[in-house]
Amino acid sequence: MSDVVLLNPPLVRLNNPARLMVEAGFIIIAALLPAFVHSMGWNGAVLLPMHWTVLLAGLVFGPLGGFAAGLLSPLVSYAISGLPAAAMLLPMTLETATYGLGSGVFRKLKLNVYVSTFLAMIAGRLVYTFTFLFLGRISTSILAFWQKAFMPGLVSALIMLLALPLLASAMGNILQQRHDTVQKN
Numbered sequence: 001m002s003d004v005v006l007l008n009p010p011l012v013r014l015n016n017p018a019r020l021m022v023e024a025g026f027i028i029i030a031a032l033l034p035a036f037v038h039s040m041g042w043n044g045a046v047l048l049p050m051h052w053t054v055l056l057a058g059l060v061f062g063p064l065g066g067f068a069a070g071l072l073s074p075l076v077s078y079a080i081s082g083l084p085a086a087a088m089l090l091p092m093t094l095e096t097a098t099y100g101l102g103s104g105v106f107r108k109l110k111l112n113v114y115v116s117t118f119l120a121m122i123a124g125r126l127v128y129t130f131t132f133l134f135l136g137r138i139s140t141s142i143l144a145f146w147q148k149a150f151m152p153g154l155v156s157a158l159i160m161l162l163a164l165p166l167l168a169s170a171m172g173n174i175l176q177q178r179h180d181t182v183q184k185n
Helices: 003-007 017-039 049-081 086-108 113-134 142-184
Strands: none
Touching: 017 049, 017 142, 049 086, 049 113, 049 142, 086 113, 113 142
């Protein structure tokens, strides 16, 4: 696989039932993972279970697919399991919607998948912070807020930054090849 295809795989359009099913799968997985993580006694703030799938949806399907996954996943998760907690639902929904939209927009701008992932992660965290500021729910300094809110998930974020671009490249290429094969037949 060439470096160009690895760093800038084709975005996959949501234009057939199979791809829509993959998108629905992203949303369902993102909605169920937090409940699974919590049922195992693991810390969601450390593992960031929903973030993975939402970012991946944007990297593979672009802005629309990423935004849909980011907007719907926390709402579906809350309806199924009560997670995230009601007080976290709005900030997390806006954060994940930004992750999905941002990763898709940055990919559509032809930025490579690593840069797109990084910028989307920063944008999502900024939206999360601004939401807490707007709601008046930050009683410490911004630096203290960031340390409490983001440090637990730093290792997961670094792993996402390394792994998601590879997954997105592989998925995007597989979905595109399947589409190309169907078109030829």
